[in-house]
Amino acid sequence: MSGKVVMVIDDEKIVCDMAKIALRKEGYEVETFVDLVLAVERLKGRSFDLVITDLKMKGIDGMEVLRTIKEKYPATKVIMITAFAHLSAAIEAFRGEVSDFFPKPIKLKELVAAVKRAVGDEA
Amino acid sequence: MKIKTGIVLSGFVNVALIVVIAAFAYHDLNRILTKLAFVEIADDLNTLFLEMRLSEKNYFLSNDPGELADIKERLASAKQVVGSMRGDIVRATGAANYAELVEDIGEYGKTFPEAGQDRPPDADAEARIRSAGKKLREFSETLIRLERKEVHRIIDNSTNGMLLSFWAILLSTVALSPVSSRRILNALKKIETLTKSISQGRFDKIEEHPGNNEIASVIRAVNSMSQELRNREEELLQTKKLASLGILTAGVAHEITNPLNNISMIAQTFEQSYGDLDETMRLEFMKKVENEAERIKNVVINLLDFSKPKQSQRLTADVRELVEHTMALVRNMLDVSAIDTALDLPQGLPPVLVDEHQIHQVLVNLITNAIQAMAPGGRLSVAVRAVSGGAAVEIEVRDTGKGIAPEHLSHVFDPFFSTKGVGGTGLGLSISYGIVKNHHGSIRVESEAGKGTAFTVTLPAITSQNFAEE
Numbered sequence: 001m002s003g004k005v006v007m008v009i010d011d012e013k014i015v016c017d018m019a020k021i022a023l024r025k026e027g028y029e030v031e032t033f034v035d036l037v038l039a040v041e042r043l044k045g046r047s048f049d050l051v052i053t054d055l056k057m058k059g060i061d062g063m064e065v066l067r068t069i070k071e072k073y074p075a076t077k078v079i080m081i082t083a084f085a086h087l088s089a090a091i092e093a094f095r096g097e098v099s100d101f102f103p104k105p106i107k108l109k110e111l112v113a114a115v116k117r118a119v120g121d122e123a
Numbered sequence: 124m125k126i127k128t129g130i131v132l133s134g135f136v137n138v139a140l141i142v143v144i145a146a147f148a149y150h151d152l153n154r155i156l157t158k159l160a161f162v163e164i165a166d167d168l169n170t171l172f173l174e175m176r177l178s179e180k181n182y183f184l185s186n187d188p189g190e191l192a193d194i195k196e197r198l199a200s201a202k203q204v205v206g207s208m209r210g211d212i213v214r215a216t217g218a219a220n221y222a223e224l225v226e227d228i229g230e231y232g233k234t235f236p237e238a239g240q241d242r243p244p245d246a247d248a249e250a251r252i253r254s255a256g257k258k259l260r261e262f263s264e265t266l267i268r269l270e271r272k273e274v275h276r277i278i279d280n281s282t283n284g285m286l287l288s289f290w291a292i293l294l295s296t297v298a299l300s301p302v303s304s305r306r307i308l309n310a311l312k313k314i315e316t317l318t319k320s321i322s323q324g325r326f327d328k329i330e331e332h333p334g335n336n337e338i339a340s341v342i343r344a345v346n347s348m349s350q351e352l353r354n355r356e357e358e359l360l361q362t363k364k365l366a367s368l369g370i371l372t373a374g375v376a377h378e379i380t381n382p383l384n385n386i387s388m389i390a391q392t393f394e395q396s397y398g399d400l401d402e403t404m405r406l407e408f409m410k411k412v413e414n415e416a417e418r419i420k421n422v423v424i425n426l427l428d429f430s431k432p433k434q435s436q437r438l439t440a441d442v443r444e445l446v447e448h449t450m451a452l453v454r455n456m457l458d459v460s461a462i463d464t465a466l467d468l469p470q471g472l473p474p475v476l477v478d479e480h481q482i483h484q485v486l487v488n489l490i491t492n493a494i495q496a497m498a499p500g501g502r503l504s505v506a507v508r509a510v511s512g513g514a515a516v517e518i519e520v521r522d523t524g525k526g527i528a529p530e531h532l533s534h535v536f537d538p539f540f541s542t543k544g545v546g547g548t549g550l551g552l553s554i555s556y557g558i559v560k561n562h563h564g565s566i567r568v569e570s571e572a573g574k575g576t577a578f579t580v581t582l583p584a585i586t587s588q589n590f591a592e593e
């Protein structure tokens with residue numbers, strides 16, 4: 001078990017719940033947030049190895065979360081997910097900054113593999 | 124009857140009247156001239172008699188036989204004149220009087236040879252001569268008087284006839300022609316009303332004119348044009364709706380992708396972690412799948428409902444619900460574009476009589492325009508309120524976008540006017556305008572470049588008064 005800490009942010013609770021089940025199975029400690037503001041607040045209190053965030057949510061933009069993390073917590077990896085396939089191009093621009101990008105619908109196995117890759121748990 | 128026939132006929136009637144009047148005037152004038160010639164001759168006769176009497180007087184004074192010769196000569200002329208005027212004299216004074224005149228002339232002539240035999244006439248003969256001469260003079264004077272009277276009568280008659288004809292023509296032009304012109308004017312008035320309503324975007328029809336005249340064919344043509352415009356408008360409405368659908372699709376994709384992703388993730392978890400899940404969780408998963416499917420169904424129904432061609436149907440509606448329904452349709456588009464919303468939708472506003480789908484189309488159009496005018500972080504405000512003391516309801520859609528340049532403001536409702544470059548059809552607002560006008564409402568715009576734009580749709584409320592009229 002890696003014991004690494006992963007945060008999942010998505011205003012769709014099911015995404016949080018399913019990702020949590022899949023990632024816990026792989027031994028990760030998972031915290032989920034449907035509210036971006038609370039998530040950003042939580043980042044101040046704990047260091048996360050990886051954040052999975054939706055790009056577009058009510059409230060703040062996922063892109064801002066990325067910026068905040070890169071600025072304040074450069075060690076934390078980021079994986080972006082989004083319901084907007086047409087935003088792929090925009091995400092491409094951040095290719096160097098995000099570890100991976102997944103348009104919905106998400107394949108859990110691919111997501112888990114991407115997490116492992118990002119935090120260096122890949123065999 | 125065709126108008127052309129009517130006009131030709133009334134013109135013909137007038138011309139005929141004028142011809143008849145001219146004929147009568149010509150006839151009367153001729154009679155007057157004849158009469159005047161007769162009066163002249165009668166005047167000559169009178170002069171002859173007068174001279175005869177003068178000679179007669181001289182003869183009695185001087186007993187000159189020369190005077191007697193003069194009298195005889197004049198008497199011969201008088202006889203000739205009377206003979207030539209026989210017809211006229213008989214007509215003017217009667218056959219008996221004519222016979223008497225001829226007899227008097229004869230009598231007068233006969234008296235003289237007796238008197239002329241170198242001796243002065245006796246008193247008895249003188250009296251007879253004087254009496255016969257006097258009678259002749261009186262007769263000729265009477266003749267002149269009667270003929271003058273006749274001339275006056277003819278002139279009077281002619282004057283009266285002229286006056287009567289004048290009134291007849293006046294009547295036929297002033298009283299009769301308005302009958303046909305009133306028909307034309309009434310029809311023009313109807314057509315004017317119709318074209319006015321067409322120019323305001325209402326494609327009404329007017330009552331067909333009976334008959335087969337020009338007015339009827341004009342009305343038929345205008346009606347068929349109106350019908351054609353109505354058909355085109357319906358096509359246009361549908362086209363524009365499909366265009367709005369394109370804009371809505373971005374929001375809709377997001378709306379469908381999320382529940383779809385949820386279902387997919389639940390299914391993957393169900394399959395991959397089946398053993399880790401207890402009975403309750405599995406059931407809960409299936410429940411969630413059902414809920415997510417329901418979400419998709421609602422999105423699809425909403426979208427289909429919006430895009431389907433609709434029979435126009437006006438029903439009582441609450442503007443607050445209309446706006447809420449529209450907001451549900453555009454909610455995701457607003458989220459995608461990161462637009463804040465502020466709604467002011469008080470309850471208890473007077474109801475309106477509207478085609479809900481058409482008003483949705485107007486609101487979707489105004490809101491998509493607002494979204495396109497704003498950068499992320501903009502604010503869309505939608506407010507409804509009663510105005511004119513409850514006689515109307517206003518829906519205001521306000522954005523904090525780039526605004527409309529003052530020189531463009533007066534054109535925003537023109538068809539094919541667009542400030543969106545190749546992206547805009549320029550039909551959205553003109554169709555919205557048409558829809559609102561069709562609802563007897565109005566739409567207005569205020570804008571300040573750089574600060575934002577507000578469109579306000581005003582719809583007449585159903586009051587107990589106008590509800591009774593409907």
